[in-house]
Amino acid sequence: MSTLRAGWVITQRDLAHWVRQPWAPIFGLLFTVMLLLIFGFLFGGAISVPGGGDYIEFLLPGMLALSMMFGVETTATAMAADARRGITDRFRSLPIGSASVSLGRVGADMVNSAAELLVLIVGGLLIGWRITGGPASAALAVLLLLLLRFAVLWIGIFVGLSFRGEGATMAVQVLVWPIGFLSTAIVSAETMPGWLGAVASWNPLSATASATRQLFGNPTGITDGPLADGAVWLALGWPVLLIAVFLPLSARAYRKLRA
């Protein structure tokens, strides 16, 4: 049986989970919507965007990028849980290609994240966010967001396969917060102390956030630096680099299950 078909069967298993337990993905979405509302309205009044512009317009692409990055947690947790419960071993005892299990995960998480993006975009439009960059640019922005999700998926698969204990997924859940906030997703790097701003600017999340802001035609909060001109290229380069590192590592971690 082809690896792709087996991957699709495993993807469908996750999609069936949503039908059985719709509350898990709905709460995941509500959480991101809540973050959006907290930053947009609770903190937003006190945050100004360097170079001018409306904070909601600045924030929304950042929240989209942040929600893609937070997806690493979903992936790692699901992967580790399957390994721990012996489901991965059962899949491994079946006559299916060795990439099927990971492909199944990729399919399910990408569908999940695409749905999440859609809800956030519609929600953003409802609270006053506007896309002014033209349909082609907007489509590219969405693709860059999905590319970031695809890249962190492989980090999640690697972590989930390598560290099966609940501790590892806890660590991922805790670590995504400082990594998520130490970026330009929520505030511009130019409002941070110099060194911190530099670190935040080089965060892959910042590249995607800035690139999507440019492509959606939203204020970027950037007046200078590498993200001013090269954000789109960085938003392509960072995920490709992450994939180049973590996809082989994931394949190796899967093979090492045999050791």
Next chain:
Amino acid sequence: MSTDHTLTAIGLRKRYGDVQALDGFDLTVAAGTIHGLLGPNGAGKSTAVKALATLIDYDEGEASVAGFDVRRQAVQVRRRIGLVGQHAAVDEILGGRQNLVMFGRLYGLSTAAARTRADELLATFDLTGAAERPVSTYSGGMRRRLDIAAGLILTPAVLFLDEPTAGLDPRARNEVWESVREIAGRGTTVLLTTQYLDEADQLASRISVLNHGRVVASDTPAALKRQVGGDRVTVTLPLRQPLDEPAKRLSEAVGAPAVIDAEAHSVTFEVGAGVTALAEIVRALDTLGITPEDLVLRRPTLDEVFLTLTEKEVAR
């Protein structure tokens, strides 16, 4: 390799860091039989099953399952085996039927064929009524049965059952035993690991005792029991009756030394054939005019076999 053996392992070795999990593991299992792999925790039972089921690679040795080399022809092996691991590896959120349809499709069945097969298996394992309920609502026994059903989708040549009744109550255990007998009855070879001696005794036609990653004995349950000596006949006499004289007479009658337990006021003889000895003892007691308080014939249990074999191993 020989074809009347569905499963052969020769000199398998597997090391995890400092632990030699398999240390020259040899096993042959005849087609269509239930073979018990018995051993204490950490003896290497699960490692052996995982190695034979292609889940882990072994460092040294040769193994073949259903006529295919485990290492070089892993895909062919996987098409012919079912693996039921220690944890019930079924999806808890999905229903029983959804689980079986999913595994059926992963075995390469079309969706329609997978559905038909799922319904057959649900009926066989008495799960039709619970087919649509999420597995998280199943009892331990139901979950195990579903787990076993998922291993039988293609009617495998070899079914690996790794401690299938661990953590089940006696009733659920019996249900699982019943299923295992049915499976073997339809021609599937079963390799069953267990820590429970009575389980191996109940199900397996041959038992291999595993200790420290090596098979220390492999035989039928009855022959293994004979290894620790013959049957035991214990005669308990009334308290007013002195022990020494009858003990001597009975000892002559059965041709075995008497082991006297003064506290229990009993005499025990280790004999070759229990029933013959029993008849001799009854006749001798009759001649002596003694009515015993109790008269017991006991075969050695697998527990005794197991302890004897694993102790020998420790002593080495």
